[in-house]
Amino acid sequence: MSAHVSTRLAPPGLFRRLAYWLEPRWRDPGWWAFALNRLTGHILVLYLVLHLIVLSQLADGPAGWDRLLEVFGSRPFLVADTLLIAAVVFHGLNGLRVAALTFGMGARHSTALIAAVIAASAALTALAAWAILT
Amino acid sequence: MRDARLRLRVWRTARPGRRAAAFAEVVVAVDRSADSVLDVIERAWADVDPTLVFRHACHHASCGTCAVRVNGRERLPCVTNLSEVWDGRSRLTIEPLRNVPVVADLAVDPGPQLARLAELRFPYVRTVEADVRCAIRPVPDDDVGAAERFEDCLECLACVSACPVASGSPEYLGPAVLAAAQRIVEEPRDDDVGHVLDLVDTDHGVWQCRSILACSAVCPSGVDPGGRIMDLRRRLLSRTPASAGAGA
Numbered sequence: 001m002s003a004h005v006s007t008r009l010a011p012p013g014l015f016r017r018l019a020y021w022l023e024p025r026w027r028d029p030g031w032w033a034f035a036l037n038r039l040t041g042h043i044l045v046l047y048l049v050l051h052l053i054v055l056s057q058l059a060d061g062p063a064g065w066d067r068l069l070e071v072f073g074s075r076p077f078l079v080a081d082t083l084l085i086a087a088v089v090f091h092g093l094n095g096l097r098v099a100a101l102t103f104g105m106g107a108r109h110s111t112a113l114i115a116a117v118i119a120a121s122a123a124l125t126a127l128a129a130w131a132i133l134t
Numbered sequence: 135m136r137d138a139r140l141r142l143r144v145w146r147t148a149r150p151g152r153r154a155a156a157f158a159e160v161v162v163a164v165d166r167s168a169d170s171v172l173d174v175i176e177r178a179w180a181d182v183d184p185t186l187v188f189r190h191a192c193h194h195a196s197c198g199t200c201a202v203r204v205n206g207r208e209r210l211p212c213v214t215n216l217s218e219v220w221d222g223r224s225r226l227t228i229e230p231l232r233n234v235p236v237v238a239d240l241a242v243d244p245g246p247q248l249a250r251l252a253e254l255r256f257p258y259v260r261t262v263e264a265d266v267r268c269a270i271r272p273v274p275d276d277d278v279g280a281a282e283r284f285e286d287c288l289e290c291l292a293c294v295s296a297c298p299v300a301s302g303s304p305e306y307l308g309p310a311v312l313a314a315a316q317r318i319v320e321e322p323r324d325d326d327v328g329h330v331l332d333l334v335d336t337d338h339g340v341w342q343c344r345s346i347l348a349c350s351a352v353c354p355s356g357v358d359p360g361g362r363i364m365d366l367r368r369r370l371l372s373r374t375p376a377s378a379g380a381g382a
Binding site: 021027028030031033034098101102103104107108110 | 360361364367368
């Protein structure tokens with residue numbers, strides 16, 4: 001009869017990693033802040049690539065660029081701009097929180113700091129939305 | 135008095151006659167107000183399925199042996215009252231800890247983590263701290279004298295299980311080991327702590343922590359591993375290059 005006993009920790013495969021991140025169960029605020037930081041970080045990287053691609057359209061001359069600007073001035077793009085600002089603000093402020101933690105500041109008040117980061121991000125995004133959409 | 139019936143969804147590993155690991159559901163009679171979750175697991179073993187494998191010893195949050203995940207969250211079932219985690223209707227899900235090798239069903243092997251602790255030469259018994267931060271039963275000030283007890287850490291490995299970094303990187307020393315390292319550095323008692331600082335000042339040491347602090351959120355003994363890791367970082371940042379790798 002085989003023992004079926006293994007005390008070796010299997011190396012984490014892609015499925016195991018994905019399953020962990022997608023598991024909709026109990027999470028603490030620090031985990032949500034980390035996940036949101038990663039998500040906004042990926043959004044910013046994607047935006048940077050798109051931004052460079054759009055800038056390359058300048059090579060087509062003023063007429064082509066003006067047509068692009070008309071598209072970017074449409075309502076859906078302005079809403080997307082607002083969401084992008086939300087991502088930038090949260091990522092930046094949360095980065096400051098994490099940097100403070102690394103220097104030994106605020107580790108015992110992590111949840112309160114996360115709440116402050118979210119509140120400040122929401123306030124700054126609302127201000128940006130008012131400036132962009134009105 | 136057993137006044138309710140609980141549907142227990144428990145993780146079972148592969149074994150002869152069971153080809154793949156999967157959840158199994160058993161129904162257990164429980165006393166909703168008096169039973170602990172460990173009582174329920176023991177009853178499932180005694181009354182329903184004697185092949186269920188789980189670890190336990192002290193039954194009072196002293197040994198940390200019985201730690202499991204209850205409805206996804208790391209807990210010590212011996213001091214988790216059933217009424218805290220069960221609404222009386224839905225299923226209760228019990229799984230082994232994450233990021234620790236599973237021997238069978240709910241039983242995990244703490245060996246690799248304990249070996250890392252041994253590498254620190256961690257002194258397991260010390261004079262009790264002035265502020266005993268036991269979440270289960272705080273010790274009144276009058277009782278805190280020259281008594282000796284184990285360090286706050288129960289070595290239950292709930293922190294390791296909750297840590298997303300440990301989930302993705304088995305090489306990571308993990309919050310339990312790093313918290314123990316900080317205790318040694320915090321109170322060296324005339325010992326040279328250089329070897330401890332060298333051990334944690336690596337890519338898989340304190341610098342791999344992502345400041346999520348899930349470890350501190352689940353610790354049943356108030357050790358605050360996340361805060362201790364941050365304290366270690368601050369200590370390392372003030373370490374002079376000449377002392378690194380050659381003592382404190």
